[in-house]
Amino acid sequence: MLQQVYGHSSGSGAQGGESLREDLREFLSGEAPLHQLDDLTKVNPVTLETVLRCLQARYAADTFYTNAGCTLVALNPFKPVPQLYSPALMREYHAAPQPQKLKPHIFTVGEQTYRNVKSLTEPVNQSVIVSGESGAGKTWTSRCLMKFFAVVAASPTSWESHRITERIEQRILNSNPVMEAFGNACTLRNNNSSRFGKFIQLQLNRAQQMTGAAVQTYLLEKTRVACQASSERNFHIFYQICKGASTDERLQWHLPEGAAFSWLPNPERTLEEDCFEVTREAMLHLGIDTPTQNNIFQVLAGLLHLGNIRFADSEDEAQPCQLMGDAKCEDRAGAWGSGFGHSAREQGPPCPQKGQHGWDGGGEAGRPGVGMWKAMPSVKP
Numbered sequence: 001m002l003q004q005v006y007g008h009s010s011g012s013g014a015q016g017g018e019s020l021r022e023d024l025r026e027f028l029s030g031e032a033p034l035h036q037l038d039d040l041t042k043v044n045p046v047t048l049e050t051v052l053r054c055l056q057a058r059y060a061a062d063t064f065y066t067n068a069g070c071t072l073v074a075l076n077p078f079k080p081v082p083q084l085y086s087p088a089l090m091r092e093y094h095a096a097p098q099p100q101k102l103k104p105h106i107f108t109v110g111e112q113t114y115r116n117v118k119s120l121t122e123p124v125n126q127s128v129i130v131s132g133e134s135g136a137g138k139t140w141t142s143r144c145l146m147k148f149f150a151v152v153a154a155s156p157t158s159w160e161s162h163r164i165t166e167r168i169e170q171r172i173l174n175s176n177p178v179m180e181a182f183g184n185a186c187t188l189r190n191n192n193s194s195r196f197g198k199f200i201q202l203q204l205n206r207a208q209q210m211t212g213a214a215v216q217t218y219l220l221e222k223t224r225v226a227c228q229a230s231s232e233r234n235f236h237i238f239y240q241i242c243k244g245a246s247t248d249e250r251l252q253w254h255l256p257e258g259a260a261f262s263w264l265p266n267p268e269r270t271l272e273e274d275c276f277e278v279t280r281e282a283m284l285h286l287g288i289d290t291p292t293q294n295n296i297f298q299v300l301a302g303l304l305h306l307g308n309i310r311f312a313d314s315e316d317e318a319q320p321c322q323l324m325g326d327a328k329c330e331d332r333a334g335a336w337g338s339g340f341g342h343s344a345r346e347q348g349p350p351c352p353q354k355g356q357h358g359w360d361g362g363g364e365a366g367r368p369g370v371g372m373w374k375a376m377p378s379v380k381p
């Protein structure tokens with residue numbers, strides 16, 4: 001269609017390039033200011049340059065959402081914009097007779113999805129796909145959607161059902177800090193990068209009230225436990241326990257203040273994601289009691305100690321490995337309060353390949369990590 005209107009091929013070549021610039025000039029000198037184009041289907045001609053110019057103009061005008069037909073393009077503001085996510089605005093989109101006539105927003109997507117479930121005689125499942133490259137804002141957007149559904153899908157009539165719905169909402173929202181503590185890490189591109197994929201299912205009853213949620217995770221980057229790229233970090237939870245443990249917990253978990261762990265690079269970086277209290281509180285709300293939490297954190301502390309163990313090169317793979325330096329398995333195992341040290345000494349841990357001196361060399365480290373992740377209860381109120 002574009003070819004007919006503009007009478008030139010979209011192929012490459014000097015002539016095509018010139019007419020494209022002409023098109024661009026024409027587009028830029030159009031009557032409507034670029035930032036007012038709230039749907040990319042209105043951009044004409046549709047080229048990478050015109051679309052990017054339009055998004056750039058909207059970004060400069062602090063307009064971060066743009067429709068592209070039935071898709072919503074979200075630009076990452078990289079700054080707090082609290083008024084864009086206020087409960088009042090959620091209610092405005094929820095109450096609007098035609099939310100699609102309001103400014104493009106993630107709440108429009110939420111509301112339309114909610115109405116699609118609601119308006120049909122037979123409820124039909126709805127899916128929202130949030131995609132983009134690392135740091136694009138997927139986690140943020142999913143959080144906003146969950147908050148939106150928690151607000152709009154909670155208008156029960158009786159006090160009792162109100163109480164239940166409120167508890168469910170709180171649990172759903174509390175799943176975020178827990179998932180992020182255990183599955184997110186600081187990378188070169190994003191201080192809070194999700195190192196796993198997730199499928200979040202929100203369940204509504206026939207009255208469209210939230211009755212539960214289930215989260216399936218997949219492709220967790222387990223290798224990060226034992227191996228982090230330079231300038232990146234391990235999963236947040238390791239830093240949280242090292243920075244936030246109480247004096248008693250430090251003693252119990254063998255985590256003295258300022259202890260150095262080779263699996264804990266860049267501990268000096270302080271991130272807002274390092275807040276142990278938030279994770280603990282959220283775990284409590286999810287039904288993970290304090291003794292269970294302590295067991296989990298103790299396993300994590302033990303993993304950190306495990307990462308500090310170094311083995312000497314061995315020519316004979318049939319023989320138990322020799323520990324390097326003055327490392328004693330018993331010291332490390334103390335953090336787990338287990339007989340690990342004994343069995344390691346008696347039977348010898350797997351022999352690392354030549355030139356690799358730690359557990360990571362043998363690929364063992366990811367395994368406790370996997371077990372740990374699987375030990376987490378599924379987030380289901």
Ligand SMILES: Nc1ncnc2c1ncn2[C@@H]1O[C@H](COP(=O)(O)OP(=O)(O)OP(=O)(O)O)[C@@H](O)[C@H]1O
Nearest residue numbers: 076078079134135136137138139140190192193194
């Ligand atoms: N709508 C927004 N408003 C304010 N800040 C935002 C918004 N979206 C994203 N950010 C900022 O950008 C950062 C990266 O966003 P986010 O973690 O959601 O990216 P992501 O796409 O999930 O990345 P990854 O794939 O690495 O997990 C956030 O920590 C936050 O600081």
